Amino acid sequence: MSVGKIRYDWHKEEILAIYNTPLLELIYQAASVHRQYHDPKQIQVCKLISIKTGGCPEDCGYCAQSSRYKTEVKPEALLEKATVLNIAKKAKETGVSRVCMGAAWREVRDNSQFEQVLDMVKDVTSMGLEVCCTLGMLTGDQAKRLENAGLYAYNHNLDTSEEYYSTVITTRTYSDRLNTIENVRQTNVTVCSGGILGLGETVEDRVGMLYTLSNLQPHPESVPINILSQVPGTPLENQPEVPIWDVVRMIATARIIMPSADVRLSAGRAKLTQVEQAFCFMAGANSIFSSDDHKMLTVTTPCPDYDADAEMLNLLGLEMRPPFQKTLAVG
Ligand code: SAM
Numbered sequence: 001m002s003v004g005k006i007r008y009d010w011h012k013e014e015i016l017a018i019y020n021t022p023l024l025e026l027i028y029q030a031a032s033v034h035r036q037y038h039d040p041k042q043i044q045v046c047k048l049i050s051i052k053t054g055g056c057p058e059d060c061g062y063c064a065q066s067s068r069y070k071t072e073v074k075p076e077a078l079l080e081k082a083t084v085l086n087i088a089k090k091a092k093e094t095g096v097s098r099v100c101m102g103a104a105w106r107e108v109r110d111n112s113q114f115e116q117v118l119d120m121v122k123d124v125t126s127m128g129l130e131v132c133c134t135l136g137m138l139t140g141d142q143a144k145r146l147e148n149a150g151l152y153a154y155n156h157n158l159d160t161s162e163e164y165y166s167t168v169i170t171t172r173t174y175s176d177r178l179n180t181i182e183n184v185r186q187t188n189v190t191v192c193s194g195g196i197l198g199l200g201e202t203v204e205d206r207v208g209m210l211y212t213l214s215n216l217q218p219h220p221e222s223v224p225i226n227i228l229s230q231v232p233g234t235p236l237e238n239q240p241e242v243p244i245w246d247v248v249r250m251i252a253t254a255r256i257i258m259p260s261a262d263v264r265l266s267a268g269r270a271k272l273t274q275v276e277q278a279f280c281f282m283a284g285a286n287s288i289f290s291s292d293d294h295k296m297l298t299v300t301t302p303c304p305d306y307d308a309d310a311e312m313l314n315l316l317g318l319e320m321r322p323p324f325q326k327t328l329a330v331g
């Protein structure tokens with residue numbers, strides 16, 4: 001294996017072989033690649049703001065916000081800009097450098113709500129923060145408008161392999177997903193795309209998702225790795241826990257095949273101990289989501305708080321990365 005070179009022609013067999021490398025060797029290789037492209041002391045801390053919660057028409061089998069399932073989440077209106085700015089300000093004061101604004105929408109519509117989101121993007125960006133949006137499907141024109149508002153990143157997860165996708169979601173296709181990613185790529189907005197572990201997928205599905213991501217040219221600048229939060233009322237409520245070593249293998253494999261990407265340990269981190277998180281950082285994860293209200297996506301996806309995270313980073317000798325800092329100019 002040629003470690004550390006940026007390639008867009010990874011084969012599934014190669015990715016599977018990396019994933020199945022003896023664990024400590026895999027972590028060592030991933031840690032080595034990590035050091036070629038990133039300052040290993042730095043972790044980017046992000047804050048997710050659910051600007052429009054619940055009532056989503058899509059049927060994503062894991063999601064608390066789908067209107068098709070009876071979950072604890074009650075549909076809410078779009079947040080006021082002042083509320084969003086307040087949350088962003090507080091987050092910035094604690095060292096957060098990226099704010100991700102999520103909406104439970106199937107797709108963006110060209111209406112006044114989109115205008116309000118564009119306005120939020122402008123104002124949060126002018127606070128000196130990286131702004132990411134995750135609003136569902138986008139047309140090329142909408143991507144351009146987000147770019148003009150100053151958006152730094154757009155999140156649109158593939159979630160799993162092309163083969164397994166329709167088992168989890170039936171209201172859109174894998175190619176719909178790839179289309180939106182392509183529309184974002186046509187602008188200067190960076191791409192954030194990753195997936196979830198624990199949907200009942202096989203190792204081949206995990207590899208399949210990484211295969212699709214690593215064959216995008218350029219690679220997504222950001223790859224979130226979520227661990228399923230089993231939400232009562234959803235079809236995936238009874239899925240078993242993902243073994244920690246699967247999480248570490250997934251992070252390490254993503255790190256090796258997409259060396260310059262930020263690999264984000266995202267949903268489900270609250271389930272992990274400090275030692276387990278330390279292994280994830282060793283394997284190349286260089287970003288976390290933190291919160292002051294213990295919530296991440298919705299009330300049902302818990303998230304560790306700022307103080308506990310600051311304490312953990314301090315203990316591990318890690319520091320928070322400032323906004324807009326690129327990867328090391330090597331490789
Ligand atoms: N509606 C938009 C979309 O689907 O692109 C954005 C919001 S959605 C909450 C963003 C991502 O959160 C999903 O793609 C999925 O990876 C993750 N997610 C949602 N519910 C989750 C859960 N219960 N456990 C883990 N990850 C979850």
Ligand code: SF4
Pocket residue numbers: 056057058059060063064065066103104105106136
């Ligand atoms: Fe809607 Fe996004 Fe949840 Fe799917 S993941 S149901 S698109 S909010």
